[in-house]
Amino acid sequence: xxxxxxxxxxxxxxxxxxxxxxxxxxxxxxxxxxxxxxxxxxxxxxxxxxxxxxxxxxxxxxxxxxxxxxxxxxxxxxxxxxxxxxxxxxxxxxxxxxxxxxxxxxxxxxxxxxxxxxxxxxxxxxxxxxxxxxxxxxxxxxxxxxxxxxxxxxxxxxxxx
Numbered sequence: 001x002x003x004x005x006x007x008x009x010x011x012x013x014x015x016x017x018x019x020x021x022x023x024x025x026x027x028x029x030x031x032x033x034x035x036x037x038x039x040x041x042x043x044x045x046x047x048x049x050x051x052x053x054x055x056x057x058x059x060x061x062x063x064x065x066x067x068x069x070x071x072x073x074x075x076x077x078x079x080x081x082x083x084x085x086x087x088x089x090x091x092x093x094x095x096x097x098x099x100x101x102x103x104x105x106x107x108x109x110x111x112x113x114x115x116x117x118x119x120x121x122x123x124x125x126x127x128x129x130x131x132x133x134x135x136x137x138x139x140x141x142x143x144x145x146x147x148x149x150x151x152x153x154x155x156x157x158x159x160x161x
Contacts, residue, residue, distance in 0.1 A: 001051040006147045017153045018140040027161060029133045035161045039152045040127045047148045053101075053109035055145055060097035061120030063087055068095065074116035125149045 072082035104112040142149040
């Protein structure tokens, strides 16, 4: 995975992808879901996240209270100590990581708390969710972070969706 090439392509196609995704709001939501889910399966059969981990290197998930408790327990920390050590409150009043890359990402792009990771990490990049038309803005942002999402949108642009 060449992240520099991905970043250049993502930057170059940012607006065309955003415009395409915006146009999907006018489409039948079931057809949009079906197309995304099918393309999600195809792309993730070809792309191994462990060769990239750009999401873990550049963004932070939101940590909900259940996530905080679960990860703290896995690290054998009290939730308050976990918050003090790893989290901050962002402009939306959500708990997010203080630093990036994620402190739980090891040198081989494996997650040290994988079995206990936050819900947002479990669901990322959100391209196999129902009601995709409701999160197209998030999908557009994710085309700039995740090579798989970028590739999905490029493939979807070539369909008659």
